[in-house]
Amino acid sequence: MSLIWNNKISVSCFGEESGGIVGITISGLPAGEYINSEETERYLRRLSPKSLGNVRISMPRIMSGIENERTTGGALCAVMKIDTSAKKAEDTPKNYRFGHADYTGAVCNRGYCDTLEKSRTAEIFAPPICFAGAICGQILERRGIYTAAHALRIHNVKDNPFDAVRLDRDGVICVRSKDFPVINDKNGWKMLETISAAADADETLGGIVECASINVPSGVGSPVFNGLTNNIAQLLFGIPDISGVEFGAGFSSAEMAGSQYTDNSYTTEQGYSATHTNSHGGIINGITSGMPVVLRAAFHPPKKGTIPCCNIPRAVVYVESAVNTALLSAMLDYPNFC
Numbered sequence: 167m168s169l170i171w172n173n174k175i176s177v178s179c180f181g182e183e184s185g186g187i188v189g190i191t192i193s194g195l196p197a198g199e200y201i202n203s204e205e206t207e208r209y210l211r212r213l214s215p216k217s218l219g220n221v222r223i224s225m226p227r228i229m230s231g232i233e234n235e236r237t238t239g240g241a242l243c244a245v246m247k248i249d250t251s252a253k254k255a256e257d258t259p260k261n262y263r264f265g266h267a268d269y270t271g272a273v274c275n276r277g278y279c280d281t282l283e284k285s286r287t288a289e290i291f292a293p294p295i296c297f298a299g300a301i302c303g304q305i306l307e308r309r310g311i312y313t314a315a316h317a318l319r320i321h322n323v324k325d326n327p328f329d330a331v332r333l334d335r336d337g338v339i340c341v342r343s344k345d346f347p348v349i350n351d352k353n354g355w356k357m358l359e360t361i362s363a364a365a366d367a368d369e370t371l372g373g374i375v376e377c378a379s380i381n382v383p384s385g386v387g388s389p390v391f392n393g394l395t396n397n398i399a400q401l402l403f404g405i406p407d408i409s410g411v412e413f414g415a416g417f418s419s420a421e422m423a424g425s426q427y428t429d430n431s432y433t434t435e436q437g438y439s440a441t442h443t444n445s446h447g448g449i450i451n452g453i454t455s456g457m458p459v460v461l462r463a464a465f466h467p468p469k470k471g472t473i474p475c476c477n478i479p480r481a482v483v484y485v486e487s488a489v490n491t492a493l494l495s496a497m498l499d500y501p502n503f504c
Contacts, residue, residue, distance in 0.1 A: 169291065171401060173392075175495040177298050179291045181245075189245035190294035192231070192301065194495070196504045197239030199305050201232055209300035212483045213293060217346045217358060218474055224248065226297050244297055248290050289406045292484055299487020302494040309503065313489050314338040315377035315482045316347045318462060323360050325353040328378045330414070330444035330460045338380060347482045357478075365475045370467040372407070373478040375485045377461050379493060382448065384439070384456035386496050393452020394459075394496050401488035402463055407477055410464040414447025429457075459489070 169179040174194050181188035207225055214223045224247040231242025303313060312335055318325050326349040329337070341347055348354035364371050387394035399411050419427050422445075429441035441457055448459035463485050468477055497503050 171404070171491075173397060173492075173495040174498040175302070175491065177295065177491060179294055181248075181290075183248060183290050186247060187245050188248055188290055188294055189229075189243065190291075190298055192242040192298050194498070195231070195237050195239070195242055195301070196305070196498070197237055199237040200308070201235055201237060201301060201304055203235065205304060206297070206300045209303065209483070210293065210296060212342075212347075213296060213480050215345050215347075215479045218361070218479055223293065226294070242301065244294070246293055246297070248293070291404070292406060292480070295401075295404065295491075296483050296487040299483075299490040303486070303490040306490060306494055306497070309497075310381045311379060311493070311497075312338040312381065313377065313379040313486050313493070314341045315375050315486045315489075316341045316349055317354075317357060317478045317482060318374045318376040320357040320373035320476060320478050321360050321364070321371045323353060323356045325357075326350045328376055328458070328460060330378070330447070330458055331442070333378055333380055333458050335380065338378070347479060361474070361476045368470065369475065370470055370472055371476040371478075372409075372465045372467040373476065373481075375463045375465065375478060375481050377463070377485045377489050379448070379459040379489060382454050382456070382459050382493065383500065384454055386493075386500055387449065387453040388496075389452045393449070394454060394492065395449050395452055397492040397495065398461065398489055401492050402485065405463070405465075405481060405484045405488065407465045407468055407481070408463055409466045411461060413449055413459075413461045415445040416447075416462060419445060459493070461489070 171177045176191075176193040178191045178193075179188065180191070210223055210225065226244035226246045229243040229245060231238055231240050306313070314337075316325060316328075318327060328349070341349060344351075344354075346354045346358065348357065361371060395413055402408060402411050415422065415427060427445045429443045429445050431439050431441050434440050438456060441455070444457045444460060446455060446457070447461060448455055448457040463481070465478060465481055468475070
């Protein structure tokens with residue numbers, strides 16, 4: 167089992183649910199970056215929206231890498247307590263449920279594991295990965311780069327999509343400041359009603375999270391195997407219950423003709439190249455174009471009996487964190503970034 171994402175920035179998770187503590191080590195962060203602990207806490211609190219009831223979220227204890235609120239250039243190590251209440255005494259290695267991660271995890275590890283713990287591996291490491299996203303997000307925002315995500319869809323209820331061409335800082339900050347992450351609040355109330363009805367019926371729901379990053383300069387990334395799309399997708403697929411990822415027009419581009427998909431360019435008053443549309447989602451051949459980076463991640467319903475019955479509000483923070491981490495890693499190669 168690999169718990170390491172290695173690039174210009176390296177993220178390594180450690181620990182097990184049985185120990186009650188998990189942690190993360192982030193290597194490669196530039197030295198001297200100001201990290202606001204209150205901002206980090208606010209970021210992680212979003213994993214537990216008040217509108218969905220209280221979910222216990224542990225704040226990280228930083229062991230190294232930050233001194234006097236500045237990164238030292240050394241590895242940033244932090245540990246977090248985790249909620250072990252989902253572990254049941256009657257769960258034994260024989261309780262393999264085909265169609266669940268406890269079955270596949272037990273087979274992969276030849277039975278030398280706790281089946282329920284293996285089914286929760288991605289879930290228990292999500293908060294530490296979000297901590298990494300909070301740190302990377304602060305570093306990016308001091309360069310004017312902002313990322314936000316929202317619940318584009320929960321079951322059959324849809325929110326308004328981001329404007330992939332004209333999204334600005336105010337639009338990003340507005341979504342992130344809401345307790346329930348949607349663009350149109352009326353859609354958010356409908357989503358909450360749908361989640362409540364599902365919980366009453368002992369049902370679970372999936373959905374789609376849309377994420378966008380603005381003010382990302384052109385030329386960030388690399389073609390082929392180390393493209394920005396590749397690195398974002400790799401981190402995204404470490405998120406619980408994720409089923410698929412698309413950038414820009416995504417799968418709908420398969421139904422388009424070339425004339426419909428191609429984004430016509432023009433030169434702005436400031437002398438930059440831009441496009442009238444953004445089918446490419448801000449990334450072409452693994453390299454940013456200067457347009458907003460826009461992607462969507464689909465999540466299947468969690469297993470029956472899970473609380474909460476829908477993970478999309480939390481997944482919004484997970485997706486933001488993955489994008490922040492991959493984007494900062496790619497930006498470290500950008501001229502004059504540090």
